[in-house]
Amino acid sequence: MWGIIRQKVGSRCFSASILGQSLERIEQPLTVLARNFSSGGKDMNVRDALNSALDEEMSADPKVLLMGEEVGEYQGAYKISKGLLEKYGPERVLDTPITEAGFAGIGVGAAYYGLRPVVEFMTFNFSMQAIDHIINSAAKSNYMSAGQINVPIVFRGPNGAAAGVGAQHSQCYAAWFASCPGLKVLSPYSSEDARGLLKAAIRDPDPVVFLENELLYGESFPVSAEALDSSFCLPIGKAKIEREGKHVTITAFSKMVGYALQAAEILAKEGISAEVINLRSIRPLDRDTINASVRKTNRLVTLEEGFPQHGVGAEICTSVIEESFEYLDAPVERIAGADVPMPYAANLERMAVPQVDDIVRAAKRACYRAVPVAAVA
Amino acid sequence: MALKRLTSSPSFPSLPNLLFKSLSTPRSFSSASTEDEKILTIETSVPFTGHKCDPPSRTIDTTPKELMGFFHDMALMRRMEIAADSLYKAKLIRGFCHLYDGQEAVAVGMEAAITKKDSIITAYRDHCIYLGRGGTLLEAFSELMGRRAGCSKGKGGSMHFYKKESGFYGGHGIVGAQIPLGCGIAFAQKYSKDETVTFALYGDGAANQGQLFEALNIAALWDLPAILVCENNHYGMGTAEWRAAKSPSYYKRGDYVPGLKVDGMDALAVKQACKFAKEHALKNGPIILEMDTYRYHGHSMSDPGSTYRTRDEISGVRQERDPIERVRKLILAHDLATASDLKDIEKEVRKQVDEAIAQAKESPMPDPSELFTNVYVKGYGVESFGADRKEVRAVLP
Numbered sequence: 001m002w003g004i005i006r007q008k009v010g011s012r013c014f015s016a017s018i019l020g021q022s023l024e025r026i027e028q029p030l031t032v033l034a035r036n037f038s039s040g041g042k043d044m045n046v047r048d049a050l051n052s053a054l055d056e057e058m059s060a061d062p063k064v065l066l067m068g069e070e071v072g073e074y075q076g077a078y079k080i081s082k083g084l085l086e087k088y089g090p091e092r093v094l095d096t097p098i099t100e101a102g103f104a105g106i107g108v109g110a111a112y113y114g115l116r117p118v119v120e121f122m123t124f125n126f127s128m129q130a131i132d133h134i135i136n137s138a139a140k141s142n143y144m145s146a147g148q149i150n151v152p153i154v155f156r157g158p159n160g161a162a163a164g165v166g167a168q169h170s171q172c173y174a175a176w177f178a179s180c181p182g183l184k185v186l187s188p189y190s191s192e193d194a195r196g197l198l199k200a201a202i203r204d205p206d207p208v209v210f211l212e213n214e215l216l217y218g219e220s221f222p223v224s225a226e227a228l229d230s231s232f233c234l235p236i237g238k239a240k241i242e243r244e245g246k247h248v249t250i251t252a253f254s255k256m257v258g259y260a261l262q263a264a265e266i267l268a269k270e271g272i273s274a275e276v277i278n279l280r281s282i283r284p285l286d287r288d289t290i291n292a293s294v295r296k297t298n299r300l301v302t303l304e305e306g307f308p309q310h311g312v313g314a315e316i317c318t319s320v321i322e323e324s325f326e327y328l329d330a331p332v333e334r335i336a337g338a339d340v341p342m343p344y345a346a347n348l349e350r351m352a353v354p355q356v357d358d359i360v361r362a363a364k365r366a367c368y369r370a371v372p373v374a375a376v377a
Numbered sequence: 378m379a380l381k382r383l384t385s386s387p388s389f390p391s392l393p394n395l396l397f398k399s400l401s402t403p404r405s406f407s408s409a410s411t412e413d414e415k416i417l418t419i420e421t422s423v424p425f426t427g428h429k430c431d432p433p434s435r436t437i438d439t440t441p442k443e444l445m446g447f448f449h450d451m452a453l454m455r456r457m458e459i460a461a462d463s464l465y466k467a468k469l470i471r472g473f474c475h476l477y478d479g480q481e482a483v484a485v486g487m488e489a490a491i492t493k494k495d496s497i498i499t500a501y502r503d504h505c506i507y508l509g510r511g512g513t514l515l516e517a518f519s520e521l522m523g524r525r526a527g528c529s530k531g532k533g534g535s536m537h538f539y540k541k542e543s544g545f546y547g548g549h550g551i552v553g554a555q556i557p558l559g560c561g562i563a564f565a566q567k568y569s570k571d572e573t574v575t576f577a578l579y580g581d582g583a584a585n586q587g588q589l590f591e592a593l594n595i596a597a598l599w600d601l602p603a604i605l606v607c608e609n610n611h612y613g614m615g616t617a618e619w620r621a622a623k624s625p626s627y628y629k630r631g632d633y634v635p636g637l638k639v640d641g642m643d644a645l646a647v648k649q650a651c652k653f654a655k656e657h658a659l660k661n662g663p664i665i666l667e668m669d670t671y672r673y674h675g676h677s678m679s680d681p682g683s684t685y686r687t688r689d690e691i692s693g694v695r696q697e698r699d700p701i702e703r704v705r706k707l708i709l710a711h712d713l714a715t716a717s718d719l720k721d722i723e724k725e726v727r728k729q730v731d732e733a734i735a736q737a738k739e740s741p742m743p744d745p746s747e748l749f750t751n752v753y754v755k756g757y758g759v760e761s762f763g764a765d766r767k768e769v770r771a772v773l774p
Contacts, residue, residue, distance in 0.1 A: 065568070091568065097598070102557050102591025109561020112546050113496070115568060136551050137558055144537040146530035147751045149546065181752050181761070205754035237757045284759035322766070 068120025104130030139182030172306030196234030245275030482700035486647025514733035553586030582613020641668030
């Protein structure tokens with residue numbers, strides 16, 4: 001079943017070429033990007049990036065192990081763990097029954113003892129079955145035990161909307177997990193993000209929720225030689241400015257970063273220079289980078305795929321109002337998934353998830369708010 | 378732990394000076410062992426019942442030292458819990474306080490069968506297990522009162538005692554969660570080739586939790602050295618076992634996993650069962666032990682414990698099955714000590730508890746800065762906030 005969906009997905013979502021083209025267009029004018037890639041850099045898709053990160057970390061530390069449904073003999077439901085069973089054996093790559101509460105709890109217990117498990121949820125929708133262990137058994141233990149029991153575990157898997165999978169398989173869990181102290185929540189966009197953040201997550205002594213995106217698995221990105229090194233690691237809690245700009249800041253994570261970059265291209269043609277921030281880390285949130293950017297551009301559009309109420313954008317908006325109110329020249333704009341369960345019909349589904357047009361429109365609203373709103377008589 | 382205090386106590390005469398007269402031991406001790414180590418063979422009053430396994434013998438070897446140790450340790454645990462009751466009523470302990478008095482034999486019997494390299498994890502009725510694992514009275518009372526000297530520095534409370542260095546993994550508030558966690562610890566022990574086991578304790582209330590069966594399935598599939606111990610005190614909060622479980626034969630609920638039903642009020646039976654279970658788990662994977670036990674207090678200090686059971690039932694158990702009285706009778710029957718010796722131990726224990734409480738009361742509450750410590754091991758210098766973030770913020774190291 002999953003195989004069929006993946007084929008459909010390949011033809012329906014942005015193919016690598018569109019994304020690749022927009023990235024190429026960005027690379028030339030902006031030589032001051034933080035990204036450090038060699039001109040002869042190779043391309044790698046997110047799937048291979050995650051696979052190589054898992055492989056390298058398992059090789060470096062015998063305490064690292066992978067458990068989840070279909071991670072072993074099936075080579076991974078989305079082939080992220082391809083080849084790992086063969087390389088590391090069934091003691092370190094463990095196929096579990098379909099019992100999230102059970103195996104998540106077992107993973108946390110193993111972490112209590114000192115192992116470094118990576119627990120895969122086939123999608124984060126199923127993490128709700130195990131959420132008590134993620135929050136109460138993992139996130140809070142270091143605090144409740146005053147430092148005696150730390151939990152070096154990673155919960156990873158695809159998060160958010162896929163394509164046509166319906167309401168129960170499409171939710172984004174970033175806001176829920178990121179509200180919880182004791183957890184770290186990361187969400188990669190590019191292959192470099194995937195490698196660097198997953199390696200950082202596995203090495204981290206605290207519980208990390210690692211939110212991937214199914215539709216990004218097949219996307220290719222250029223990776224620098226530095227990123228290909230087995231010691232490569234990205235810092236947790238630091239966002240990345242994917243595109244510098246002057247007029248409006250757009251914050252995004254995961255697949256939405258790609259959409260924001262596309263929107264930035266369109267806006268550039270209309271004379272609006274958008275700065276796109278790839279959050280990378282939802283918790284800890286890089287408030288410094290976000291606020292510095294807003295203080296420069298004076299306008300903010302928050303972008304996420306998940307439900308709008310109490311979402312990531314709500315937190316970013318409040319943070320900016322608290323820290324940088326005087327710098328805002330326009331109200332903060334919020335683009336998020338529709339406030340409805342995800343419908344199946346293709347037209348409705350398109351309306352339920354942010355599109356590039358929505359981002360462009362919101363950015364323009366933020367920029368053309370030059371005339372103050374008149375008081376109603 | 379307990380035994381050192383026993384022999385160094387000034388009010389208690391040293392053991393070698395006591396007259397020994399064993400009624401039932403056919404063996405004479407070798408000249409190499411002291412009288413402390415003389416083997417006594419005791420038969421449990423109730424045999425074990427097995428499910429998919431051959432139960433161990435009900436004839437158990439013990440020593441005077443062990444029996445005296447049981448008496449002392451259980452008396453200490455009993456006194457600690459009763460003192461906690463008073464502290465709670467005096468509002469020095471807040472929130473939840475789940476007391477273990479009546480169930481002491483499970484804690485001491487288990488310790489007698491295992492080492493500190495084996496692991497124990499339990500739910501929220503954890504004070505006595507903590508003591509058995511080597512925790513001190515001062516750490517326990519300080520934690521209960523939310524003070525700095527507490528085992529979790531005052532940040533955990535009654536339900537969150539831990540002692541990782543001696544294999545005690547808490548202390549958990551969510552009913553049933555400790556079972557998959559315990560199976561995970563067992564997984565890690567097997568992965569690390571430590572040849573040790575994990576005892577995951579849970580109550581008759583938790584025995585119906587789905588995650589128990591999920592974890593047990595995985596434990597059986599992967600041959601994990603996990604021992605699930607149902608402390609069946611017959612009431613899940615206010616609900617009697619027959620009202621909560623279609624099948625209250627908890628030792629059989631593992632289905633394909635073997636089980637053993639044990640008289641949980643008999644420390645020696647508990648010891649034998651745990652020894653049997655450890656050997657089984659290391660060779661054959663998970664096993665369930667059902668300890669038939671009883672709690673004198675209600676579910677917690679908020680529960681009088683008498684609305685769903687009769688006072689006659691409670692006093693009946695106290696008279697017929699109290700674990701401390703059972704060991705007292707054994708000690709007296711075998712002339713290991715006199716009645717007044719045992720009373721002296723109880724007095725000494727009471728004194729220790731009172732001293733620990735006095736010391737715990739002196740311990741200050743945690744420094745306000747502790748609000749923000751231990752959120753993470755590695756905080757990356759990130760900011761955290763108090764209720765009014767413009768007033769109270771901290772950097773997490």
